[in-house]
Structures are given as structure tokens and as C-alpha cells.
Amino acid sequence: MRTKIVAGNWKMNNDKDATKKLIKSLDKSIKDLSLKNTRVIVAPTFVNLSSAVKKAKKSKIEVVAQNMHQAKNGAYTGEISADMLKAIGIKTVILGHSERRTYFNETDAALAEKVDAVLENKLETIFCFGELLEDRKSDNHFAVVESQLSNALFHLEAKDWKSIILAYEPVWAIGTGETASPEQAQEMHAFIRSIIEKKYNKEVADGVSILYGGSVKPANAEEIFSKPDVDGGLIGGAALHVDDFKAIIVAI
Numbered sequence: 001m002r003t004k005i006v007a008g009n010w011k012m013n014n015d016k017d018a019t020k021k022l023i024k025s026l027d028k029s030i031k032d033l034s035l036k037n038t039r040v041i042v043a044p045t046f047v048n049l050s051s052a053v054k055k056a057k058k059s060k061i062e063v064v065a066q067n068m069h070q071a072k073n074g075a076y077t078g079e080i081s082a083d084m085l086k087a088i089g090i091k092t093v094i095l096g097h098s099e100r101r102t103y104f105n106e107t108d109a110a111l112a113e114k115v116d117a118v119l120e121n122k123l124e125t126i127f128c129f130g131e132l133l134e135d136r137k138s139d140n141h142f143a144v145v146e147s148q149l150s151n152a153l154f155h156l157e158a159k160d161w162k163s164i165i166l167a168y169e170p171v172w173a174i175g176t177g178e179t180a181s182p183e184q185a186q187e188m189h190a191f192i193r194s195i196i197e198k199k200y201n202k203e204v205a206d207g208v209s210i211l212y213g214g215s216v217k218p219a220n221a222e223e224i225f226s227k228p229d230v231d232g233g234l235i236g237g238a239a240l241h242v243d244d245f246k247a248i249i250v251a252i
């Protein structure tokens with residue numbers, strides 16, 4: 001049975017106090033949920049990671065990073081390495097978010113190196129990818145997604161996929177209020193599983209959790225999560241509000 005995951009990407013929001021407060025109220029609010037086979041994740045900004053890890057220590061909440069540099073160390077101003085993250089107790093890193101690809105020019109090639117660094121450091125990644133609106137309009141979305149996955153992940157060995165969580169995020173649905181329909185999400189997730197099976201085998205394809213991201217809200221979460229190949233969500237805006245985030249967790 002694949003692990004279900006609800007991950008909140010807090011992006012560049014919340015100062016130290018707001019981060020701790022949100023973790024505290026989320027902890028209180030999900031304490032009594034059974035969360036069988038389900039992970040609840042939050043990704044605060046770098047500067048608040050350490051205090052977030054401490055705050056979440058005895059809770060059901062996992063704290064992860066939003067990005068990581070591929071080099072071990074060196075002259076990379078403003079960047080953070082795997083060792084630095086591990087030293088404060090981080091085990092999982094989001095990579096390839098469309099905002100990183102768009103605003104910080106992260107390429108598939110750089111992401112392939114980052115994924116390698118994740119694996120070398122025995123970390124895990126939530127690897128994001130997804131097509132632009134023009135790709136979907138021109139019916140190119142499957143080809144775009146296949147190339148993003150193949151360029152950044154298909155050099156891995158089958159065993160490496162234990163450390164990979166996928167997050168399909170159609171860029172046109174991120175922060176826009178426009179969600180992919182549950183059918184569109186299912187169609188893409190099934191396609192993703194099919195190309196992984198073709199490249200590797202059924203065990204790898206069936207084992208990898210594939211999250212959907214893009215304007216997931218309490219009102220649409222249940223229907224999206226009901227699709228057989230959707231194993232959870234990567235949530236942006238709604239993860240900043242404890243009641244909305246809890247409702248999405250309950251939906252899974």
C-alpha cells in the first residue's frame with residue numbers, strides 16, 4: 001500500500017514566531033487523527049527550519065526543506081547544502097518546484113545533480129514537475145512531463161526510487177485558484193506511473209507516491225484524493241491556514 005502524504009509548502013511566508021505558532025496549532029488540531037499510513041509534512045523557509053524541527057519534535061508533523069544545493073560546500077552565496085540540512089534534523093527536501101525553475105532558472109540538468117546529492121546524503125526528495133499552460137493548450141503536456149522526469153530522474157537505479165516522492169504540479173494551477181480536474185490529475189498520474197513502469201518495473205511504479213499540487217483546497221481535496229493514482233497533495237496557500245490544512249489532511 002502506497003504511503004499517503006499531505007505536504008504543506010509554506011514558500012516565503014511566516015516569520016519565526018508565525019512558523020512556531022502554525023506548527024503548534026497544527027499539532028493540536030491533528031493530534032487525535034489516526035493518520036494511518038499517512039504523512040503530514042510542512043516546509044518552512046530555510047531560516048525557520050531549525051526552530052520548526054524543534055517545535056515539531058513530539059508531533060505527527062515532519063519538517064522538510066524547500067530546496068538544497070547540489071554541492072557539498074563551497075562558494076555558492078545564499079545556498080544551503082545537504083550536510084547543513086542534516087545537521088538540523090532534516091530528512092526530506094523539495095526539489096524542482098516550478099517557482100525554482102521559473103524564477104531561479106533551475107534546469108533539469110541541475111535538478112538531476114540535486115537528486116543525486118539527495119541520494120548520496122541518504123535524504124529523500126519530493127520532486128516537483130509539471131507543464132505550463134501553453135504546453136497543455138498545445139496538447140504537449142504528456143511529452144513535457146515525460147521529459148522532465150526522464151531528464152532529472154531516469155538515470156536513477158530502481159532501488160533509488162524508495163527515496164523519491166513525486167509531486168505533479170501543473171504550473172497553470174499553482175496559486176491561480178484553477179485546479180486540474182480530478183480526471184486530469186488522474187490521467188496524468190496514471191501516465192506517470194506507466195512511464196516509470198516502462199523504464200523500470202511495476203514494483204517501482206506502484207510503489208512511488210505521486211502527489212498532486214495546484215490550488216488544492218478543502219472544497220476539492222476529497223475528490224482529487226479519491227482518484228486511484230493520486231496519493232496526496234503538495235499544498236501551497238491552503239497550508240498556511242490551520243483549519244484548511246487540517247480539512248485537507250482529513251480528506252486524505
Ligand SMILES: O=C[C@H](O)COP(=O)(O)O
Binds near residue numbers: 009174
Ligand atoms: O507547492 C505548492 C504548490 O505550488 C501549490 O500551491 P497552491 O496550493 O497555492 O496552488
